[in-house]
Amino acid sequence: MLSFRTYLLSLFSGVRYLEKAVFNLDYGQLRLVFHALEERKQFIDNAPHLCHALPCMTPCYGWFETVYYWVGLKMYDLVAGRHLLHLSRYYSAQESSELFPTLAQKGKDRSLKGTVVYYDGQMNDSRVNVSLACTAALAGAAVLNHAEVVSLLKEEGTGRIKGARIRDNLSGEEFNTYAKVVVNAGGPFCDSVRKLANKDAKPMICPSSGVHIVLPDYYSPEGMGLIVPKTKDGRVIFMLPWLGRTVAGTTDSSTSITMLPEPHEDEIEFILDAIRDYLNVKVRRVDVLSAWSGIRPLAMDPNAKNTESISRDHVVCEEYPGLVTITGGKWTTYRRWVIVRWRGMTGRTRTCHEPKNPVRHTPFNQKKKCFIFVFC
Ligand SMILES: Cc1cc2nc3c(=O)[nH]c(=O)nc-3n(C[C@H](O)[C@H](O)[C@H](O)COP(=O)(O)OP(=O)(O)OC[C@H]3O[C@@H](n4cnc5c(N)ncnc54)[C@H](O)[C@@H]3O)c2cc1C
DSSP states (O other), X not given: OOOSTTOXXXXXXXHHHHHHHHHTTOHHHHHHHHHHHHHHHHHHHHOTTTEXXXXXXXXXXXXXXXXXXXXXXXXXXXXXXXXOSSOOEEEEHHHHHHHOTTBOSEETTEEOOEEEEEEEEXXXXXHHHHHHHHHHHHTTOEEEXXXXXXXXXXXXXXXXXXXXXXXXXXXXXXXXXXXXXXXXXXXXGHHHHHXXXXXXXXXXXXXXXXXXXXXXXXXXXXXXXXXXXXXXXXXXXXXEEETTEEEEEOOOEEOOXXXXXXXXXXXXXXXXHHHHTTBSSXXXXXXXXXXXXXXXXXXXXXXXXXXXXOBSSEEEEEXXXXXXXXXXXXXXXXXXXXXXXXXXXXXXXXXXXXXXXTXXXXXXXXXXXXXXXXXX
C-alpha cells in the first residue's frame, strides 16, 4: 500500500546508518545498509527512467573531518561491493567550489578544506508507485484507489481473518472482499488496521514527522547533492536537485498520526537554519516555494521482548491468523519485504515466480488472487 505521502527523493542515504553500525557495533544497522545498497542498484537497473545515481558532496571544514568522511565513505563503497554505483573521492576546496558554486568556502572561524563526493540514488517515488500499481493490475491484481478497509471479516468458529470490508471513499459504497491472506501495509496507519482485528492491539508504530522544503534552482547545481551527515548541533541535512528546483530537508521529530500532516513554521526554520551555515547565498524564508510533511512509520516488533527497540528496518508479523502486518523499513527495501513475505507464505526459496524485477513482474498470484492493492 505504498503511498505518495512520503515524498521520497533519495534512494537510500545510508551513511549515518553505517556510522551507527560501526560505532554501536549494531549488526541490524549494518544489515539495513547492506540490503538497501543492494536494492538501490536493483531499483536503478529495473527502472532507469525513474531512478538514477546522484553524486552527493560532503563538505569538510577540518582535516580530521576530511579523513573521517573519506574513510567512512570508502567503507560505504566497500559495503556496496558489486552494487557500487561509482567510487567516492576527495576534491580540494577549489575543485569543490567549481562543482558546487554556492558552497560556502568560509564560515564562522572555519574554512573549507575540501569535500568528499560519493554516490547515492534518486528516484521519482510517485511515478515508481504508479508503475508498481499498474504492473500489479497487469498481473491480475484488483487495484483500488480512494478505498479504505473499514473492517476485517473473520471465519466463524476459528476467528481466522478471511477478508476485508472496503469502502469506496468517492461513492461511499461498501463491499466485502475475500483473500487467503490479508496483508496490512498501512504504513503509519497500520495500528488502526490491527485494531480492527483486535481492539486491544498494542501499538507498534512510533510516528516520526519528516519535513522537506523546495527552494529555487540557484541554491544548488544541477546533478549534485549536498549532504551534511552531522551539522554542528548533530543534525543530518541535505539539499538535492529535484525537477529543476532544490529540495532541502529533513526533520525527524515525533508527531501524531494524521491523514494530512502539515509542515510547521518552526520545522521550516529548522531546515533553513541548518543549510545557512553551508551556503554562500542568502538563505531567506521568502525563497521557500513549498513545504510538505510526511510520516515515517518507525516500527517496533510487537512480539519483541525489548520494546525500546525502534528500528529503521521493516517488521513483518502475523499476530492474528490470516492477517500479516508489514511495516517500517525504507522505500528502497520494499522489494525485499515482498520477497521475505512471499517466501514465508509459500515456504519456497527462490522460484521462477519470485519478483526479480518488480516493475515488470509482481508476486501477486493471478490464480489465487490472494492479494488486493488498496490505496486511500
Ligand atoms: C519524510 C520522509 C522521508 C523519507 N525518506 C526516505 C528515503 O530517503 N529513503 C527510503 O528508502 N525511505 C524513506 N522514507 C520511508 C518510506 O517512505 C517509507 O518507509 C515507506 O513509504 C513505507 O511504505 P508503506 O507502504 O509501509 O507505508 P505508506 O507509504 O505510508 O503507505 C501506506 C498506505 O496505506 C494506506 N492506508 C492506511 N490505512 C488504510 C486503510 N484502513 N485502508 C486502506 N488503505 C489504508 C495509506 O493511505 C497509504 O496509502 C521516508 C519517509 C518520510 C516520511
